[in-house]
Amino acid sequence: MSTNRLDYLDELEAEAIYILREVAGQFEKPALLFSGGKDSITLVHLALKAFRPGKFPFPLVHIDTGHNFEETIQYRDEMIARIGEKLIVGHVQDSIDEGKVIEQKGKNASRNALQTVTLLDTIAKNGFDACIGGARRDEEKARAKERIFSVRDEFGQWDPKRQRPELWNIYNGKIHKGENVRVFPISNWTELDVWNYIRRENIPLPTIYFAHQRDCITRNGQLMAASPFLNMDEDDVVERRNVRFRTVGDMTCTAAVESYAFEIDDIINEIAESKISERGARMDDKVSEAAMEERKKGGYF
Amino acid sequence: MDILKFITAGSVDDGKSTLIGRLLYDSDAILADQLEALHASNRKNDDGTIDLAILTDGLKAEREQGITIDVAYKYFETDKRKFIIADAPGHIQYTRNMVTGASNADLAIILIDARKGVVEQTTRHSFLVSLLQIPKVVIAINKMDMVDYSEEIFNSIVTDYKKIAVKLNIADVTFIPVSALKGDNIVYSSTAISWYKGDSLLHHLENVEINRDNLSTHARLPVQWVVRPQTDELHDYRGYAGRVSSGSFKVNDKVTVLPSGFTSTISKIELYDTQPAEALAGMSVTVHLQDNIDISRGDIIVNSAGEPQLSSVIEADLCWMDTRGLDTSLTYLVQHNTKTVRCKIREVLHKVNINTLEKDFDEDFKLNDIGRVVIKTAEPLAFDPYQENKANGGAIIIDSRTNVTVGALMLRQSVE
Numbered sequence: 001m002s003t004n005r006l007d008y009l010d011e012l013e014a015e016a017i018y019i020l021r022e023v024a025g026q027f028e029k030p031a032l033l034f035s036g037g038k039d040s041i042t043l044v045h046l047a048l049k050a051f052r053p054g055k056f057p058f059p060l061v062h063i064d065t066g067h068n069f070e071e072t073i074q075y076r077d078e079m080i081a082r083i084g085e086k087l088i089v090g091h092v093q094d095s096i097d098e099g100k101v102i103e104q105k106g107k108n109a110s111r112n113a114l115q116t117v118t119l120l121d122t123i124a125k126n127g128f129d130a131c132i133g134g135a136r137r138d139e140e141k142a143r144a145k146e147r148i149f150s151v152r153d154e155f156g157q158w159d160p161k162r163q164r165p166e167l168w169n170i171y172n173g174k175i176h177k178g179e180n181v182r183v184f185p186i187s188n189w190t191e192l193d194v195w196n197y198i199r200r201e202n203i204p205l206p207t208i209y210f211a212h213q214r215d216c217i218t219r220n221g222q223l224m225a226a227s228p229f230l231n232m233d234e235d236d237v238v239e240r241r242n243v244r245f246r247t248v249g250d251m252t253c254t255a256a257v258e259s260y261a262f263e264i265d266d267i268i269n270e271i272a273e274s275k276i277s278e279r280g281a282r283m284d285d286k287v288s289e290a291a292m293e294e295r296k297k298g299g300y301f
Numbered sequence: 302m303d304i305l306k307f308i309t310a311g312s313v314d315d316g317k318s319t320l321i322g323r324l325l326y327d328s329d330a331i332l333a334d335q336l337e338a339l340h341a342s343n344r345k346n347d348d349g350t351i352d353l354a355i356l357t358d359g360l361k362a363e364r365e366q367g368i369t370i371d372v373a374y375k376y377f378e379t380d381k382r383k384f385i386i387a388d389a390p391g392h393i394q395y396t397r398n399m400v401t402g403a404s405n406a407d408l409a410i411i412l413i414d415a416r417k418g419v420v421e422q423t424t425r426h427s428f429l430v431s432l433l434q435i436p437k438v439v440i441a442i443n444k445m446d447m448v449d450y451s452e453e454i455f456n457s458i459v460t461d462y463k464k465i466a467v468k469l470n471i472a473d474v475t476f477i478p479v480s481a482l483k484g485d486n487i488v489y490s491s492t493a494i495s496w497y498k499g500d501s502l503l504h505h506l507e508n509v510e511i512n513r514d515n516l517s518t519h520a521r522l523p524v525q526w527v528v529r530p531q532t533d534e535l536h537d538y539r540g541y542a543g544r545v546s547s548g549s550f551k552v553n554d555k556v557t558v559l560p561s562g563f564t565s566t567i568s569k570i571e572l573y574d575t576q577p578a579e580a581l582a583g584m585s586v587t588v589h590l591q592d593n594i595d596i597s598r599g600d601i602i603v604n605s606a607g608e609p610q611l612s613s614v615i616e617a618d619l620c621w622m623d624t625r626g627l628d629t630s631l632t633y634l635v636q637h638n639t640k641t642v643r644c645k646i647r648e649v650l651h652k653v654n655i656n657t658l659e660k661d662f663d664e665d666f667k668l669n670d671i672g673r674v675v676i677k678t679a680e681p682l683a684f685d686p687y688q689e690n691k692a693n694g695g696a697i698i699i700d701s702r703t704n705v706t707v708g709a710l711m712l713r714q715s716v717e
Contacts (some may be wrong), residue, residue, distance in 0.1 A: 005303040005304075005511065005512075005513050006303065006513075006581065006583050006584065007302065007303065008302050008303055008304045008383045010583075010584070011304050011583060012304075013302070013585070014544060014583055014584050014585040015544075015585075017544070017585035018525070018544040018585050019545075021526045021542055021543070021544075022525060022527075022639075024526050025525050025526050025598045025639060031553075044487075049572070049573040049585075049586070050526075051526075051528065051541070051542075052528075052573060053528070053530045053532075053535055053538060054528045054529060054530045057528070098592075115632070121363065137376070138376045143373075144373045144374050144375065145372065145373045155478075164399070164705055164706045165397055165400070165401040165622050165706050165709070166401060166706070167400070167401055167404040167405075167695065167697055167698075167706070167709050168404045168405060168691075168692075168695045169405075169544075169546075170636055170637075170638075170696070172636060172697060172698050172699055172704070172706045174634070174699055174701075174704035175704055176704060178568070188376075188385060190376050190378075193383075193432045263529065301503040
């Protein structure tokens with residue numbers, strides 16, 4: 001076995017830092033999209049490594065559906081206070097109030113799909129030319145083909161057939177006015193890589209990633225957190241369960257998994273043994289086989 | 302544990318997607334919900350077993366046409382290594398996609414159908430592997446089950462292939478007889494191919510040695526960003542941030558900054574809150590120099606003992622990647638490391654027929670064409686010949702009208 005190559009976490013870290021610095025060097029007005037999930041938390045940590053002792057050359061942007069886990073918002077605000085960087089929040093409620101989107105009705109109503117409009121509005125309002133996101137190629141088949149620098153037209157659309165060739169580590173960030181680029185520095189990381197990195201670097205996380213007791217209902221075979229945002233009826237049985245969340249999104253579409261993983265080591269063991277992929281716990285991908293591809297074309301991250 | 306990046310070259314007909322599917326399936330890299338989707342799909346093999354090729358089909362258009370159009374990346378790991386597969390299409394009309402996938406690969410697996418032997422496409426794929434300088438090559442001779450696991454057929458294909466390897470200067474080749482469909486020699490050693498004493502494909506991938514160029518004389522650090530906090534307590538802080546593309550730097554190394562030619566000495570290497578003694582190839586660091594010289598993004602810091610070439614008239618190999626053909630009267634942009642400057646393709650020396658390897662003197666450079674050109678850049682580039690140092694010898698051409706990446710350049714030498 002070769003000995004002069006970097007350990008995989010060092011390699012992935014170095015690549016991500018390189019990509020973040022390319023964004024800083026190539027764009028006028030970049031932004032880092034922060035969801036409060038572990039992937040974007042990892043991005044913030046990588047940005048510290050890329051730019052400290054200087055300031056970040058971009059603000060953090062959070063698209064707030066208004067249906068967040070309380071713990072996520074608390075984490076976000078504490079983190080911003082700790083690192084002293086700028087945060088811009090785009091509210092889905094504003095898009096609803098402005099009549100740009102209409103709130104869904106019915107049992108499976110979710111604001112998840114509405115946030116695309118708020119995201120595109122926030123990009124336009126602030127004139128962002130590059131948005132850094134925490135998507136990974138291992139999450140889903142359509143993502144497996146996306147570039148690290150992914151050009152979007154003014155409607156935020158991704159055209160899988162018109163992707164630019166991306167060679168070596170040379171990223172072409174040249175765009176026309178109105179276009180913007182989505183940049184994915186941790187494209188080559190897997191879910192387990194992210195967790196191993198979080199453990200190695202001692203990065204704090206929102207508490208909902210760890211096992212806790214919570215009132216849940218079962219929807220379409222998945223455990224959902226009972227909340228005022230979920231349209232419930234008399235068929236729904238609320239049960240207290242020991243759960244944790246593998247991804248952090250809108251409360252109406254992020255399913256919990258039954259878990260007794262209280263520490264990060266437990267989580268890593270659980271994932272290593274788990275037989276369900278992370279997006280398998282997202283109801284928004286369940287709709288059809290081509291679900292993600294369609295949503296990406298529409299400007300979703 | 303390190304990461305091995307490899308590309309698979311071959312077409313659907315050679316069973317490439319099945320091979321990757323088998324690698325993932327037999328190494329337990331497929332999760333339950335994906336497996337469920339796999340079983341639920343109505344695509345099956347003739348004998349009713351599940352079609353593993355589905356695992357690598359990404360885009361809707363591809364599922365409809367049953368072909369791989371774009372490069373898809375797949376991830377899996379064993380106890381020994383982590384793997385990133387760049388799954389690129391094999392047909393000639395997707396040469397640019399294969400070039401893209403090959404640009405970052407440590408190893409290439411070229412598939413040969415045992416029934417057909419070495420064919421035109423084998424030559425083409427091998428040419429690209431050699432052009433892009435992928436250090437290791439595995440020739441997977443597939444569909445051995447269809448030729449009764451014949452050792453004789455295997456050997457005659459090996460003999461044929463070695464002729465191509467010599468011609469293309471491919472030094473490091475390993476031959477493995479496999480059946481992706483049946484699983485022979487993919488993850489598990491085959492009992493049906495008892496005459497073969499070598500490793501299974503996975504075993505080979507786990508153990509093959511891939512070295513990184515850490516020679517200090519090849520040290521190259523393209524500057525991406527200058528860290529200047531300009532706060533009261535860090536008033537004089539000036540760090541040059543970048544990723545070491547090849548070689549290695551140590552504190553006290555004498556360095557030259559190009560294109561300016563100023564020299565200085567490395568005073569400090571930082572990685573966030575640590576100060577590594579050495580910055581190795583692949584590391585993203587921030588370096589400090591003893592002297593206060595003007596350095597900005599686009600400059601490159603190199604070891605003074607081994608400077609690259611500095612030139613604005615450069616001979617290079619070119620792969621054209623756009624549906625709009627090359628126009629030698631146009632001004633394009635060339636992006637090399639962190640530097641982007643205007644350029645012209647001054648001359649087309651020749652093209653290569655990548656199926657036969659013969660030179661072609663037609664100057665019309667179209668999509669997927671490969672050949673040798675001379676470029677003239679508005680400012681000099683500090684480069685190494687691609688064949689000697691990949692990391693500092695590759696560049697892309699951008700069409701400034703569309704901003705699209707239209708060409709890949711493998712720089713060869715200054716012809717100033």
